[in-house]
Amino acid sequence: MSVIRLPLVVDDAGVRRRVEQLFSAMWQVKRAVQRDARDVVDAYWAGDVRRERDVKAWRADLGLSRTGLEHRAYRHLERSVWLSDHVSKALVMHQADEVFTGVARHLHPDASGRRAGRPRTGTWWEYTRIPGRARSHTTDRKWETFRLHGTLAGHLDTFRHPGLPPSVTTPAQAAGLAPGMRVLAQPRRLPAPARPTGRIPTHARGRARGRAATWFDHTGPLTVVFAGGPTGCGEIVLPIRLPQGAGRWPYLLHYLNDPGLWHKIDLVRRRDPAAPGGWAYEAHLMVLGPGYASTATGTRRRQAAALERVGGVDGNVSNLAVVSLPATLDPDDGDVRSDRITLTQQEQHALATGRKKARGRQRALDRSRRATNPRHYRRSRRQQARHERRQAAGLPAKTVMVPAGPRRTTEAGKPQQAYRRDTVSTSFRTLRARHSAAAASAAEASRHRAKKIAATLVAAHGPNLTVEDCDIRTWFRLWGRACSATTPGRLITALAAECTATGGRLLRASTFTTALSQHCLCGRRVTKSLRQRTHYCDPAEGGCGLKGDRDLISAALAAFTTLTDPDDPATARLDHTRARAAQILFAQGLQEALTESTAPQSAPPGRTHAAAEPRGNTLPRQRTAPARRNAGPCTVATPEETRPAPKRHKAHAGTTRPHTGRPRTHIRDKS
Numbered sequence: 001m002s003v004i005r006l007p008l009v010v011d012d013a014g015v016r017r018r019v020e021q022l023f024s025a026m027w028q029v030k031r032a033v034q035r036d037a038r039d040v041v042d043a044y045w046a047g048d049v050r051r052e053r054d055v056k057a058w059r060a061d062l063g064l065s066r067t068g069l070e071h072r073a074y075r076h077l078e079r080s081v082w083l084s085d086h087v088s089k090a091l092v093m094h095q096a097d098e099v100f101t102g103v104a105r106h107l108h109p110d111a112s113g114r115r116a117g118r119p120r121t122g123t124w125w126e127y128t129r130i131p132g133r134a135r136s137h138t139t140d141r142k143w144e145t146f147r148l149h150g151t152l153a154g155h156l157d158t159f160r161h162p163g164l165p166p167s168v169t170t171p172a173q174a175a176g177l178a179p180g181m182r183v184l185a186q187p188r189r190l191p192a193p194a195r196p197t198g199r200i201p202t203h204a205r206g207r208a209r210g211r212a213a214t215w216f217d218h219t220g221p222l223t224v225v226f227a228g229g230p231t232g233c234g235e236i237v238l239p240i241r242l243p244q245g246a247g248r249w250p251y252l253l254h255y256l257n258d259p260g261l262w263h264k265i266d267l268v269r270r271r272d273p274a275a276p277g278g279w280a281y282e283a284h285l286m287v288l289g290p291g292y293a294s295t296a297t298g299t300r301r302r303q304a305a306a307l308e309r310v311g312g313v314d315g316n317v318s319n320l321a322v323v324s325l326p327a328t329l330d331p332d333d334g335d336v337r338s339d340r341i342t343l344t345q346q347e348q349h350a351l352a353t354g355r356k357k358a359r360g361r362q363r364a365l366d367r368s369r370r371a372t373n374p375r376h377y378r379r380s381r382r383q384q385a386r387h388e389r390r391q392a393a394g395l396p397a398k399t400v401m402v403p404a405g406p407r408r409t410t411e412a413g414k415p416q417q418a419y420r421r422d423t424v425s426t427s428f429r430t431l432r433a434r435h436s437a438a439a440a441s442a443a444e445a446s447r448h449r450a451k452k453i454a455a456t457l458v459a460a461h462g463p464n465l466t467v468e469d470c471d472i473r474t475w476f477r478l479w480g481r482a483c484s485a486t487t488p489g490r491l492i493t494a495l496a497a498e499c500t501a502t503g504g505r506l507l508r509a510s511t512f513t514t515a516l517s518q519h520c521l522c523g524r525r526v527t528k529s530l531r532q533r534t535h536y537c538d539p540a541e542g543g544c545g546l547k548g549d550r551d552l553i554s555a556a557l558a559a560f561t562t563l564t565d566p567d568d569p570a571t572a573r574l575d576h577t578r579a580r581a582a583q584i585l586f587a588q589g590l591q592e593a594l595t596e597s598t599a600p601q602s603a604p605p606g607r608t609h610a611a612a613e614p615r616g617n618t619l620p621r622q623r624t625a626p627a628r629r630n631a632g633p634c635t636v637a638t639p640e641e642t643r644p645a646p647k648r649h650k651a652h653a654g655t656t657r658p659h660t661g662r663p664r665t666h667i668r669d670k671s
Helices: 013-046 048-053 055-062 066-079 089-107 152-158 171-175 246-256 295-305 345-372 381-392 426-461 472-486 488-502 550-558 576-593 625-629
Strands: 002-007 146-149 199-204 207-212 223-226 236-239 262-271 279-287 309-315 320-326 337-341 464-469 505-510 534-536 547-549 561-563 572-574
Touching: 002 246, 013 048, 013 055, 013 066, 013 089, 013 236, 013 262, 048 055, 066 089, 146 262, 146 279, 152 171, 152 246, 171 246, 223 262, 262 426, 295 426, 295 488, 309 488, 309 550, 320 426, 320 488, 320 550, 320 576, 337 426, 337 550, 345 426, 426 488, 464 488, 464 550, 472 488, 488 505, 505 561, 505 572, 534 550, 547 550, 550 576
Parallel strands: 309 464, 464 505
Antiparallel strands: 002 279, 146 223, 199 207, 223 236, 262 279, 309 320, 320 337, 534 547, 561 572
């Protein structure tokens, strides 16, 4: 399955009010079901005796099941007076199913033995998606919630650009145009299409009959329709605005040209301060088919799959190092290639600028909150000193409009009033929306950069790579700011996805059984502290004399890692024989590749670090107390000695797990 995002037009004030009421009603339903689920889960864990005696019977008595939560949601709908005016029973049922998904992750551990946290109640600002129900593929014309009507050809006929050649009459012909041409000319205020009227002739039992026209007979522009609740105020019709350039039509043709593949629609909103009402709305259409890949992407992946190379990846806080060699270890089949991906001067400048703007918005939000809620904040020491001086001099006290002191708290250290109950101004809400939109834009740009870098690395080094199985949570504890700038986990995740799409795999090797950063290609163990970024195998101590970048050498050693079970990183072992053979066969070429990047063409221009850029472009490594303590010499095992990897569950770099606590965002506002 794959998903396409379709922007919805909600310019009309009446339609926008109904959509906002729909989101408000569904949030009330979800909050009520979440509270019920939390109470039932607490009762489930409190009943130790019943749970030990018969856990299934105890869950059935509590109604702790998908069906039980659905019936609770139905009761909320039936007891309410106003919910039925906005939502349908199908929407309520599917919302309860989504809540139970989180409850199931809490009750049942995953393969690694981890459970999700206790179910919690979300906030209004976190509620951004109304799940829809899938259409029936056995019963014709059966969509129980949100429905997509119209055709791509009808959209092209209705909003055809005047400059489009007359020979282009179908979406397939429009997809073959040059990317610079315009296909559609949609007006600024896109009108909602009218419901079909009249009678549709039918033939039953040999007689000509007729039926009333419905939305299923609509063949014009693409439109999302919601029928509303049982006693609703009519249908909600939301027109779709498609990209107008010819470069996006192959993408649209892949998803929208065959209505038989349309499966389910979720109504999604996102913060957009420029949109009317402060929210932009989208329809996420799930399609029964693979995702779209352009012709250029398919060609690049086929060429990368044909590369008979093996490589290693070393993910670091400030860079990503990749080294690859021919799989045959024959110099005639290719040379050694290496890449180091770091932040350029332009990217560091853009990050610094973005952080400065974010700090300015945070200060403005704090000033606005203090100005509208002055009685919940204390004076600063400077303001208090001025107040005492005026009081001692007999002068009247000045009114402090913006107190700069801490928040007034109780004896337990909690705020006397919750942040969500504060009075906020309209400018505060607008600025908060801008801050949220900027954070979302930065995250999307980071994801796009990671995908672009992964595509170029796989195209140069092949899809068969190995990376260390590192615990990225430790990185964020020590170097959180640097990790958020370089996003090593996101880069490794994108690299794993690109390797899989190309036909290979990104394997993970345990650091306990390989210790890549502490070994040399010759098999000798060379102890290095975290602050030592250069590898040197001293000949005076029996070494081979290899000298190079620590990260590149770790990446090269990862290429010679073998796994007994590809799904178990603990079965990884270093093949010192093949590593030493490669060192002898490639000799000078390997030495040069491990000193600096030898394949700068694989990095996107202007986005990654190349060999011509100085090493000063990398982020400064933060010295911490553990790093200083580990800088001294220590006793280590010989290369022949191995130790089993401990059985502990880790969230390695590039792995996404359901977060059990409050989701982390760039917004520090607590309202």
